[in-house]
Amino acid sequence: MAKAPQRRTPRRVVNGVLFLDKAVGISSNNALQKARWLLNAAKGGHTGTLDPMASGLLPLTLGEATKFSQTLLDADKAYDATVLLGVTTTTADAEGEVLARCPVDVSDSDIEQALVKLRGDIEQVPPMYSALKHHGKALYEYARAGIEIPREPRHVRIHRFECLSRDGDSLMVRVECSKGTYVRTLASDLGAMLGCGAHLTALRRTRIGPFVIDGAVLLADIEAMPPEDRDSLLAPVDSLLVHLPRLDLDANQTRSFTHGQSAQGCIGAAGGVFRVYHDEGFLGVGNLDDAGALVPTRLISTSNQ
Incomplete structure (x- = not known):
């Protein structure tokens, strides 16, 4: 009698950054897929490949963090x-x-x-x-x-x-x-x-960029942890944007910004690119002009944070 096919656990939404210490002998993509499997993460990417013969720091972006991978691709x-x-x-x-x-x-x-x-x-x-x-x-x-x-x-x-x-x-x-x-x-x-x-x-x-190998984890470290504790290894999505100044919005500005419209009246800050927040919740990245209008350039989904 044929065995019934095993049901696979559906991948879950996981948002954050995993600072991995990639071992020698595994490709960057294989390391990413193994990490996704260990975290049961639905979506992931990396921020610049390391050859299989190389080891060291390989930040992996999961979920909404994948929207900001380019930040480290361009870094020293x-x-x-x-x-x-x-x-x-x-x-x-x-x-x-x-x-x-x-x-x-x-x-x-x-x-x-x-x-x-x-x-x-x-x-x-x-x-x-x-x-x-x-x-x-x-x-x-x-x-x-x-x-x-x-x-x-x-x-x-x-x-x-x-x-x-x-x-x-x-x-x-x-x-x-x-x-x-x-x-x-x-x-x-x-x-x-x-x-x-x-x-x-x-x-x-x-x-x-600003991130160093100290504190990065090996795949073996993750595998040795109980599954329910593995999310504790993740840094928040906005950790990739620590080099940008912060701008906090009020409720009305937040409503405009999160709907893809410019938020008006953002005074007290010089123009430029900002990481944007409301009530400590990270909303995304915006470009502020000299008139105080903040135009969203990259929004994150706040429904599954």
């Missing part, structure tokens, strides 16, 4: 990384095939001089093994087929690129950079400048 980031001199690979990291091995005869001073040249505003050619699209297809798909696609250099800003320690040909480095920076390309460029080649052997993201 910080990484700790390990670079091995003398070996180049197809992917500029440890997952690629070795292309060449060269002797390493560089001093600490040589390394510092090369690092200086890679700081500040630089042009960086995205690697072929990346998720960037060309005619709707990821570059890594072309790379796996042996096809080289011309890529335009992109402007990025390297706020910090320093060697923390050296163990033979292996360097521990720290990078603070703008969005769109490929740390493995930095490692490859460093090796090229030193004349010996290099590739990335480890990468850990430690900061995105």
Whole structure:
């Protein structure tokens, strides 16, 4: 006799931000799906991918928080990384095939001089093994087929690129950079400048915007908790917007704002973008003009908070 199909528990509305410490060996999307499953969350997204070989901070947005993911996609980031001199690979990291091995005869001073040249505003050619699209297809798909696609250099800003320690040909480095920076390309460029080649052997993201890895949780930590306690790990939706000034509305202004209309008479604040509240409830984001009219640019649903 055939078994009756098991009923799946309906996904529930979960709103908030989960600051995940992604482990090595899992993709960002798989980490997101596992977290959604553990929280039984209906909707979720992430704020910038980490390669499977990388670990570290991966903020996950759930429910209404997905509307503000772009905030962190555009933010500066910080990484700790390990670079091995003398070996180049197809992917500029440890997952690629070795292309060449060269002797390493560089001093600490040589390394510092090369690092200086890679700081500040630089042009960086995205690697072929990346998720960037060309005619709707990821570059890594072309790379796996042996096809080289011309890529335009992109402007990025390297706020910090320093060697923390050296163990033979292996360097521990720290990078603070703008969005769109490929740390493995930095490692490859460093090796090229030193004349010996290099590739990335480890990468850990430690900061995105104002958020740091301290306090982030592993998937294993979530799994070990009783299901009823897991929501306590979530930060509120507006935690992604702490960099914006706050504006509180009265009842009449709130009525207009939440219906997609401009709220008038918002005096006492300079123009600009604000996170907006009424009676401590977060309503969304609005743009305030010099006449005191607040135009909603992103509203959240208050019915399921």
